[in-house]
Amino acid sequence: MATRPPRWLPVTAAQCGLITRRQLRRLGLSFNYVDTQLDAGRWQQISSVVLCTTTGTLTREQLMWAGVLHAGPRSALGGLSALERHGLQRWHREEVTVLVQKSHNIEPIAGVRFVETRRPIPLLTAPRPLSTWRVEPAALLWAGYEPVTRSAYGLLSACVQQRLTTPVRLDAWITRMRPLRRAKPFRRLLGELAAGTQSAAERDVLTMCDTFRLPRPLRQTSRRDSAGRLRYTDAEWRLPDGRLVALEVDGGFHMQVEHWGADIERERQLVATGVVVLRCTALELRERPDRIARDLRALGVLESSA
16 A cells, blocks of 8 residues: 655645744644654754754755745845845855844844845745745845945846846836935946946046046047957047057946956957056946046046147
8 A cells, every 4th residue: 555645745845845833733743743753863953943854954945945934924035045046146145135024033043144124025025936035126125235336236237137137127116115225326327237338338438538637538449459350449548659548448247257258368469469458347437437537647648638
């Protein structure tokens, strides 16, 4: 006669092997049954609330499930953990972030950070088995409270570049999430992402030149590198001694490894032809143009007489 599968199996199969004591009671399983599994070493206790029906170190997904199950039905993965579940790459953090309602007292779990919020967690949660905030509110709330401005902008750019969302959707969620820190600069950034980083960078270069009395450069100039390939420089100035200074503006996608390697090769091959290459990020160009203007002057770009 075939043995019937245990009653808890469908639940744990849907929850990556984890189950809560409350769920077990609903299935009619007693404390004695649970203690028997634990004493036999078939299960392990993750917290006073959550049990795991497998042994050994929890996987990444199990740790996420443990945090949400432990915090209860009005909790959800948030921040970079939520974005990781949606497919965001190269922004990994070891600690899992779980959002809980304000004034919700939670017993700590190793590897999980419980963050209180007054935001309506169920209304911002994506329809999926593991309660997870949607891409847009998760990204905007994390970016709004990230102390490093460059990281905040970088995350929003990464979400757009990795096609998890669009500038239009993020902009709409800024309105839905009022009040939101950095809402105005975020909207400027999203406008630039929607218009294309190149056009925004060109505008910022011209603004820097006009502000700090530098001559306007030639833009998107074609030039052969040392390998004979046609390259286009973002901005360049011809110095009185005949040297050429090129300013290359790196957008957020240049931080990706494959683009970074290509940029290094591109810069080296331009330098080999005698071009002096100065690099900056789009964020630095927008927020600290005085530093870039100072370095251009040090290289010999003369102040404009206009």
